[in-house]
Every structure is written in C-alpha cells, then in structure tokens.
Amino acid sequence: MAALGCRNVKLSKEQKKLLRKQVKAQHILLKQDGIATVSGPTKHLVIANGGLGNGVNRQQLSEVLQKFGTVETLLMLPHKPHAFATYSTIQEAREAYSALNGQNLKIAGNTQPITLYLNFVEEIVSEDVSPLSPPPGLLVVEDIISPEYEKMLLAFVDGSPNATMENAQKSLKHRRVKHYGYEFRYDNNNIDKNKPLPGGLPEICDEVLEQSMEKGYVKFKPDQLTINQYEPGQGIPPHIDTHSPFEDGIICLSLGAETVMDFKHPNGHSVAVLLPRRSLLVMSGESRYLWSHGIIPRKFDVVPASEMQKTGTIIGDTSNLTLNKRGTRTSFTFRKVRTTPCDCAYPEVCDSQNSRKCRDPSPSVPSSDGDASKLEHKYVHDVYDEIAGHFSSTRHTPWPKVTEFLKALPAGAFVIDVGCGNGKYLSVNKEVFMVGCDHSKNLVHICREREFEVFICDGLLVPMRSGVCDACISIAVVHHFSTEGRRLSAIKEIARLLRPGGKALIYVWAMEQERNKVKSKYLMEKKEKTIKTRENCTAMPIVGEDQEGDKVDLVCFNQLANVDEDTVNKQNSAKLPVHTNRTSFESQDLLVPWHLKAGVKADSVSPLPPTEPKELAVFHRYYHVFSDGELENICRSISNIRIVQSYYDQGNWCVIIEKY
Incomplete structure (x- = not known):
C-alpha cells in the first residue's frame, strides 16, 4: 500500500477502505493518548490494536514484526491497545508498514482475529516510571x-x-x-x-x-x-x-x-x-x-x-x-x-479502635435560611467530603438520557456541570468544552486527578459571568437544598449561567419510586444479587442501585439502627426521619443513610465494610424528594426560562429548560 503522503495514485476499493480505517486509527491515537503520527516514513511505528490491552502478548507481536527486519525496540505499555516498534532502518519499517496494515492477527483464546493498523511516528518516548516501593511489611x-x-x-x-x-x-x-x-x-x-x-x-x-x-x-x-x-x-x-x-x-x-x-x-x-x-x-x-x-x-x-x-x-x-x-x-x-x-x-482503619460513628439522626426541618445553611453544611457538605472516595468508587456509568443530552450539543459548546461529583459526565462528549464545579473539595480533588477542568463553589453562587454557558447539567444536586426558596435559587443560578437559547438538564430524586406499576431500580430486588466476595476479611454487602443508577453498597439499615428508628417514630413531625434503604419514601424531607466503615479517610476509594453492625459509620445525607409536578412548578415560576421537556427516569424527575 502507498504511503499516506503519496498523491495521484489510483487506489482500489479495498485500499480506500483500508486507508479510511488507518486514518481513523490515527485520530483515535491522537485523541485518546496524544500520539501524533507523521506522513513520512521513519524507523518508528505505532501499531494500533497491537497492545497488551487487546490481548496481544509480546512474543506474538514480535514474531510478526521480525519478519521484516531487526526490531531494536518493542514497547508495550500496561493495558494500552497499541504498541511501539523501532526498526534498525527506515526501509525495514516501511516494509512492515506496507505489509501489515489491515492484516489480521489471530489471538489464542479469541474467537475473532484483530486487525492491525500501523502509522509512522517521529520518535518513541517511553513513559517515565517512578521507582515503586513495596508496602512496608x-x-x-x-x-x-x-x-x-x-x-x-x-x-x-x-x-x-x-x-x-x-x-x-x-x-x-x-x-x-x-x-x-x-x-x-x-x-x-x-x-x-x-x-x-x-x-x-x-x-x-x-x-x-x-x-x-x-x-x-x-x-x-x-x-x-x-x-x-x-x-x-x-x-x-x-x-x-x-x-x-x-x-x-x-x-x-x-x-x-x-x-x-x-x-x-x-x-x-x-x-x-x-x-x-x-x-x-x-x-x-x-x-x-x-x-x-x-x-x-x-x-x-x-x-x-x-x-x-x-x-x-x-x-x-x-x-x-x-x-x-x-x-x-x-x-x-x-x-x-x-x-x-x-x-x-x-x-483510622481499625474497627477495634473506632466506635460507631453516626451523625445525629434527628435534626429538625429548617425554619429559616440560616438553619437551612447549617443543616446542609452538616448533612450534605461535610458528609460528601467524608465519603468522597467511596462515593466516587460507586459512580462509573453515565445515565443514558444525560449522555443523550450532552452528545446532542454542537461541537465547541461551553457546558458546565453544577455539582459534578467525581466528574463522570465531564468526558462524555469530547467535542464540547466542559467544566465542573462542586462544593466538596475532596470530590473536586478526585476530578483534578482525572485532569478535568473543575473548581469548588456553592451551587447558589457560581463564580462565572451571566450568559456564558451554552448548556448546563445538574444531576442529583437540587434535592440537597433544604427549603423551597433555596431550591428555587439553585435553578435560577443555573438559568443565570445560560446564554439566550441555552439549555439545562436537571435531575432530582422522585417521591414516587413506582410509576405506571413499574418500580424504579432503587426499589427492584434483582433476581440474582451480585455479591462482593472478599477473602475472610470484609463484609459481603449486597450491591444495589440508587437513584443515580450506579452500584452502591447497601446494608440493611433495619439491622443497624433499630434504636434510631424507634427514636424517630417517637419524635414529632418537625424532625427529619431516617429513610430505610430500598423502601418507598414516606416523607419528602428526610435523611438517607450512607454506610461506611468507621474511620475510613475521605480519599480512600476502597473503604472497609464493617466487621459488626456496631462498628459501622453511618453518614446521613439530607434530601428533599420531589413530588410529581413540583420541579416543573419551580421552573415555571422563573420568568426567563421555558420547559422544553419533562420526564421520569428511574426514580428521578427530570426537566430540560431553555433560556429566552
């Protein structure tokens, strides 16, 4: 096959198809790993689909490459779907490039062969690897x-x-x-x-x-x-x-x-x-x-x-x-x-030395903005900083309808995720420029480690100019504000950030966890529950799904906090009840428990499940779960936005609004 830099060469249909796939491989390498290819021949090749991440081992690839000359360097990085090879001469690299492009490589254990695509690179730069030291002991x-x-x-x-x-x-x-x-x-x-x-x-x-x-x-x-x-x-x-x-x-x-x-x-x-x-x-x-x-x-x-x-x-x-x-x-x-x-x-990780850590399960419903701010600080902001690592480890898969909203945006759009959590939506659409903000410094730290553009702020006061965003998402955030006025202010702040014609997607937990006789994933018990198996060392919590659709460790709260529930039952209606996981909501304003091993640090992504119920740390998060029509009514009270679409999605009320 002719080199990419050649012109005026009539290609067959098969060659054109191969060339298109080769160019696509170039784009993927550049986009995902920052590998820039060159059109002219060099001694250095990048082999797409020829990496350890594709199931190709060193011996298999080396045997194929050595048919065309002396391979001086073969670099295969952990879990990467590509490899690098350096030949002793440019001519040898050119022959391998021409012969192997589009060729299938059969892998033992794979029913389907993989297709190799080769491109020239200016040089091979191996990743710097810091010396690794084993754990002491x-x-x-x-x-x-x-x-x-x-x-x-x-x-x-x-x-x-x-x-x-x-x-x-x-x-x-x-x-x-x-x-x-x-x-x-x-x-x-x-x-x-x-x-x-x-x-x-x-x-x-x-x-x-x-x-x-x-x-x-x-x-x-x-x-x-x-x-x-x-x-x-x-x-x-x-x-x-x-x-x-x-x-x-x-x-x-x-x-x-x-x-x-x-x-x-x-x-x-x-x-x-x-x-x-x-x-x-x-x-x-x-x-x-x-x-x-x-x-x-x-x-x-x-x-x-x-x-x-x-x-x-x-x-x-x-x-x-x-x-x-x-x-x-x-x-x-x-x-x-x-x-x-x-x-x-x-x-900090010893169950013998840590007594049960449990937030006060019965604060009052706030009666003023000052009380609301204190409640959210203790039962939202502090809690997410404590559980950030564990919370992040349970958030992997973006919701399909949120993904659909983001991918429908035009290329180059400027988008903000207000309450971005661990940033799982910040990389859904590579064609738009996304920034995220969150009140939790530990969740923002996790986002920064993933090289996302993020900053810390309060959702009621985002430090950005008005009208600068083409779109905004706020997924499972507004329900953490503890008064109707603060929930209205949160949505007004989202609207302020949008330019005229800009759209926002907002998700909140729904009071109604069963709709049209179909239970949400939060309530449905799986026929075959996934059990996390650990070797004689940690608890085996059932893996369920919460309203955000990701796997979370759910431990039956009944067996852990009977005393708390009895106390709640005796309290008056002004007290916030503690919700029992995987049951219907009995109140719109409540505390939802997050079960975590006592003493686990906020930056630990592998928190320890409990040895005994009394050793659990139970963190209570404040929620206002929205009733049918409540979210739409708040949006209709804002003068410069209109509701484009409203829908119910697995235990969440959702709206798409547009600013005019």
Missing part, C-alpha cells in the same frame, strides 16, 4: 515449598469436599472455599471465637507452618485457614483483612499458578505484586493493617517478559512487559485468631 518468599509438596497440597484440596456452611456457599458460589480452625462468617464479617471447628488445621500444613515460624514470617502459629480456588477470570475485590478477628502477620501460599495482586495505599499509591507459583506472601505491619489488596478478575496478567525480571515482587519496569495467561490458582491463607482488641498504629 510486605514480603514474597519464592519457592517456599517443593513441587512435590505442592502436588500433595493440591491433591488434598481436590480430595476435600467444598464448604458446607450455607451462608458461605451462597456468597461464594463461583469459587471453591473451605475453612479450617474457625469458620469465617460472611454474614457478620467475623468469627465466633467460642466455636472452633473440629479437627483444627490439617496436619499436611505443618511443614509450611513450621518453616514460617522458624524463619520469623509469623510470630504466632496460625490456627485459622481458608483455602480458596480461583479459576481464570476470578479475583478478589480490594480489601483489608479485618483487624479485630486476627493478629498481625498473615501468610498466603500460592499454588498451581502465578497471579498478580494489586496493593493500594489510602493516598492512592498502588503497586502490582507478582505472586509466583509456590511462593509465600507475608503481610505484616502497614501492609497488613493499612494497604488494601485485591486481584482484578481477568484471564491474563501483565507481567515482565523475562524470567530475570520476574525476580522480585514489584512490577514496575514497563520496558519489557507481556501477557501471561492465568491458570487455576489455589491459595492457603493462614491467620492467628486474636484474643484481645487490636491496638495497631492505624486507628
């Missing part, structure tokens, strides 16, 4: 046992019946699990120290336990064991092993296959740790108590390509990575049951 001991001992342990697992505990079977139906010594109860995230299982730990484990004691990997001989078996594609959500049930020092033996475990500090620093087959993972101190760890559910891991690079635990060098297909991995996790409360140096 983390150790990976390779070849801790012999292959023969491994076979014995795996044969023991295969000969053992699956877990017989009814609740564990239901929670972990997609994973084989067996407990020894003590049963770990997933219903209350703890063990019953007064009910040890008969038989203790299997004698076959004595060899590895004695070696771990002798080498000082653990201070106490473990008396609790969980065996888990993971098939390719299975994993563990990020978690920290609960402090109160177990002592410091947890060891995990990996058998059958290697895997990659991700560790993350509450400040966001994360490292990927390779756990080789027959290795022992030791977690003590900070790595055991403060860092979350988990295994992403996938069938391939990004690992160093050479065996020499695999020596060591941290995967930090991106210059020589490839894909490794996962096999069936069996883990033996040993713990020592704690007999006294935990007194670790990390009280």
